[in-house]
Every structure is written in C-alpha cells, then in structure tokens.
Amino acid sequence: MMVVGLTGGIGSGKSTIATMFKELGVPVYNSDERAKHLMNTSKKIKKQLIKLLGKKAFVDDQLNRGYIAKKVFNDVDLLEQLNGIVHPVVRKDFIKWTKKQTTQYVIQETALLFENNAQNLYDSVILITAPEELRIERVLSRDESSREQIIARMNNQLDDKAKLELAKYVIENIDLESTASKVVEVHEAILADC
Known part of the structure; x- marks a missing residue:
C-alpha cells in the first residue's frame, strides 16, 4: 500500500x-482533526501541554485552542516544543490507522x-x-x-x-x-x- x-x-x-x-x-487521515482529538483525550499529552503552556491550555477539560494559538504562533521555539509533543503521537496513530x-x-x-x-x-x-x-x-x-x-x-x-x-x-x-x-x-x- x-x-x-x-x-x-x-x-x-x-x-x-x-x-x-x-x-x-x-x-484520508486528517492529521489536524486527529491531533485535536488526541490532545483532548490523551492524559500524557494533556500533562505535557499543561507543563509547557500552563493550566489555561485546557478549559473544562477541553483544549483551549485560542489561548494556545496566541501563545505559539509568535513564538517559534514554543511552537516547536508543542509540535515535539503532538507530532510523534499523531504519527503513531496514523501508522495504526494505515494498518487497518x-x-x-x-x-x-x-x-x-x-x-x-x-x-x-x-x-x-x-x-x-x-x-x-x-x-x-x-x-x-x-x-x-x-x-x-x-x-x-x-x-x-x-x-x-x-x-x-x-x-x-x-x-x-x-x-x-x-x-x-x-x-x-x-x-x-x-x-x-x-
């Protein structure tokens, strides 16, 4: 395949x-949608995002996308760290999906x-x-x-x-x-x- x-x-x-x-x-695997899903459901990712971006990264246990966007889009280093947390998990999820x-x-x-x-x-x-x-x-x-x-x-x-x-x-x-x-x-x- x-x-x-x-x-x-x-x-x-x-x-x-x-x-x-x-x-x-x-x-078609939509990486953006899956990343949002995984950021909202993976305890490991949530813990790492809160450590990186603070408790405001989640509101009512859901991703605070507006807050995160404001923090990372003008800070290349922070954006790279965020991607370093999320992308490997999305990659594993994609490989698992592909096998099906x-x-x-x-x-x-x-x-x-x-x-x-x-x-x-x-x-x-x-x-x-x-x-x-x-x-x-x-x-x-x-x-x-x-x-x-x-x-x-x-x-x-x-x-x-x-x-x-x-x-x-x-x-x-x-x-x-x-x-x-x-x-x-x-x-x-x-x-x-x-």
Missing part, C-alpha cells in the same frame, strides 16, 4: 481536496509536512496551492482570525515556491471544476504507480 502525503498552506483548500479523494474511495486500510493507497492530510521535513515518510506528496490573497479570503470567511493572525500563520509555513520542488504532484485550487478534474488525474497517476 502506498502512503501519500497531502499538504498545502493555510487556506489552500486541503480539506476540500481531501474530500474529493474520499469521494474517489481513498481513505485495504486500498491501494491512503492519504495523510497534514499542514506542516515540509516544515517538519517529513516528506521522506511518504511514497509521494501532493501539494495544494492557491494565490495568497485567495487563501487569506478563505480563512477570513471560515474562522474568526484577523488578517494579521492569518499572515503570521502563513509566515510560519514554507512558501509554495520552496514546496513545489519537493512535491511530486501539484494541484492548484482556484475553481472547483478544474480542481476536481486535476484530482481525478492525480488519483489515476497514483494508481498507475501502485
């Missing part, structure tokens, strides 16, 4: 494209694949791109982040130019119709490699 990474900057449309692959019958799948390939949707220098963990990588202004507009319309917060988050990610050299497949996600046909094209190319 091939393991494919799917990545792209904030607002590029990773989840939209992951859904398109799911509709083609490809199992029976398809020719699976996808792991993960935002910081290249930033974490994890491209070698995959047989191939799909990069989702979109113009920066469109990405900002998408994030502004979906959550309560300010333009400044979104740009700060973008600055914590590699730019697309650097990622283009590392990805095997690139899907530019501007309009859904051409994106959907590109997803089918990439899907068929991956199946041909399996």
